[in-house]
Amino acid sequence: MSEEARRPRLHLDRRRFFETSSAIAAAAAMPRILSIPRALAQAGSTMVVAAPATPQSLDCNFDVSLGTFEAIAALYDGLLGFNKIPDPNVPTALREDIAYHADKPGGVNMYGKLAESWELDPQGRWARFKLREGVKSNWGNELTAEDVKWTWDRAFALGALGAFYTKVSGLTKPEDVRVESKYVVSFNIDAPNPLLLKIHTNLYTPVYDSKKCKEVGGGDDPWARKFIENNSAGFGPYQLQQLVRGQQAVFKARSDYYAGKPAIDTVVFKEVPTSAARVQLLRGGAVDIAQYLQPLEIISLKGVPNVAVETVPASFMIWIELNAKMAPFDKVDVRRAMNYAFPQADVMKSVFQGLASPLDGCMPNIYPGYAGKLVDYSYNLDKAKELLARAGYGDGFKTSLAYNAGDPVQEPIAIIYQTSLRQIGVELELKKVPAGSFYNAVTERKQPMIFYVDSPWCPDPGYSLTLYFDSKSYVNYSNYSNPEVDGLLAQAASTADDEIRLEVTRKAQAIIMDEAPWTFVAYPNYTMARKANLKGWTYYTSNNIRFQDFSRA
Structure with missing residues (x-):
């Protein structure tokens, strides 16, 4: 495997959200998707999803490209999940209850998935999980504590995204995860950690069928990397029937799923690269869901017969990395100036069409611990x-x-920004990077300025800020480094006292906003565009859909 292939695709190659919406591109995409048999597209137990991309890999330790995280949610389960509540603005939608609950263990309103019950040390130094008995993987092997242990041993051994999860949850060595009995596993840490429970709600902390992985990996591949990249070994609601990268993935509901067989028997996850083509397929009834559409396309679907469009605030953020290791962005005042020269209000109106809010913070504004507008970067060319x-x-x-x-939103934003910067003497060359190689351009950290779209998948201020601003974080693509911020984040990670955590993370946010490692752009909403008879949609902070949620009206 090449060095490039080994790189962890952390957060997130959903940068392949969209392609240009020209009529030529749309027409080129239509013949392949319209090859879906009409009977299949209309079958009551089949759901067809028009997506920008199929899964690139099924190994969530190394890939979060668009399509991959949709597959992970179908093929795997973790120990815990957030309980759901009605969305306050969209009565037909649910969303995770991510609020802080002082009366609940870890402050989290959770339900058991693979875990039947759990205990948390009052000091936050250990968590113990009793697993459900009789749960089977898609290979027929029973879930045991050994599977949980092997899963986290794999994270320690392979690093990449797993290394981030072990670090933020306070685990320092494989021995911290202990098999207490066949169905009981515990996580033990040296210092209190507020994520000890919450981390197990994360989409990318699933549990693997270790028996199957050991069987197929053998001595040559002890962590079953080759197998997991293309197959699944999990305890989730679906199993993979077909994966043809660049074309489609097909998922079949498991009749032996511990929570009951999903209502949708078959999911066809079809790659349709252009958003214009995805819109037309939904309009024509050939697909049930059209993912990741342009703002104007979303607006055009409202009022279309048999189509439902729902938009909710989300954990998405879009920003421009200002490379702090490259002149002139190694100077804080230059980075501040780049924000004062960004015409954010114009971008909100002309590009996002009211389907986003200004990015006025360095973490999602829907998360507990978001400190609000700490620095006012209102448009001011004189400043x-x-x-x-x-x-x-x-x-x-x-x-x-x-x-x-x-x-499609990045080019018009870039053009608006280019025009504004010219007024303060900054000549901005725009470099269009193909979607397939864009994420590599981000991770190489060789661009002075580069767009990024992402969301931290754990609704916690310490997690969110550590992900992007800890000097040693892989996802710190702006090369930002501040020892005081590192210290504050380390302090937030080593106490379960919510008041202390909120205080130190607020301080960290104030410093980060003042030092401006990003040009702050927008909080885009999440939009679900689907057939009106498809019910059960839940908004998740991981910004993906769960096939098992849906049913026909």
């Missing part, structure tokens, strides 16, 4: 010029901004 002069760039400078050719 931007003043800061550039103070940084020694009174005459401006030349730089470049890389954007994803597969995301």
Whole structure:
């Protein structure tokens, strides 16, 4: 395997959200998707999803590309889940209850998935889980504590995304995860950690069927990397029937799923690269769900017969990385100036069409611990010029901004920004990067400025801030480094006292916002565009759908 292939695709290659919506591109995409047999598309127990991309890998330790995290949610289960509540603004939708609950263990309103029950040390130094008995994987092997242990041993052994999860949950070595009995497993840490329970609600902390993995991996591949990349060994509601990358993935509901067979028997997850084609397929009734559409396309679907469109606030964020290891962005005043020169209100109106809110923070504004608007970067070219002069760039400078050719909102944002920056002497070269290689361009950290779209999948301020701003985090693509911030995040990770955590994470947010490692763009909403007779949609902070939620009206 090449070095490039080994790189962990952490958060998130959903940057392949969209392609250009030109009529030519739409027409080119139509013949392949319309090859779906009419009977299959209309079958009551079949759901067809038009998506930008099929799963690139089924190994969630190394890949979160668009399509992959949809597959993980179908093929695997974790120990816990957030209880659901009605969305306050969309009565036909549910969402996870991610609020802090002081009267519940860990402050989390959870239900058991693979875990039947659990205990949490009052000091937050251990958590013990009693597993459901008789739960079978898609290979027929029973769930035991050994499977949980093997799963976390794999995370320690392979690093990548697993290393992030072990770190943020306070685990330092494989021995911290202990098999207490056949159906009881415990997690034990040296210092209190607020994520000891919450981490197990995360989509990317599933449990593997270790018996199957050991069987197929053998001595040559003890962690079954080759197998898991293309197959599943999990305890989730679906099993993989077909995966043809670039075309489609087909999932079949498991009749032996411990929570009951899902209502939708077959899911056809079809790759339709252009959003315009996805819209037309939904309009024509050929698909049940059209994912990741442009704002104007979303608006165009409202009022279309037999189509339902629901938009809710989400954990999505879009920003521009300002590479702190490259001049001139190694100077804080330059980064501040780039924010004062960003016409955010114009972008909200002309690009997002009211389907987003201004990114005025460095973590999702729907999460507990979000500190609010700590720094006012309202559009102010005079202030931007003043800061550039103070940084020694009174005459401006030349730089470049890389954007994803597969995301239709990035190019118009870049053009608006380019025009604005020209007024303060900054000449911005725009670099269109193909969707297939854009994530690699982000992870290489060689661009002075590059767009990024992401969401931290755990609704916690310490998790969110550590992901993007800890100097040692893989996902710190702006190369931001501040020892004080590192110390505050370490403090937040080592106490279960919610008041202390909120205080230190607020301080961290204030420093980060002031030092501006990003150009802050938007909080895009999550939109579900689907056939009106498809019920059961829940918004998840992982910004994906769960096939098992849906049924026909």
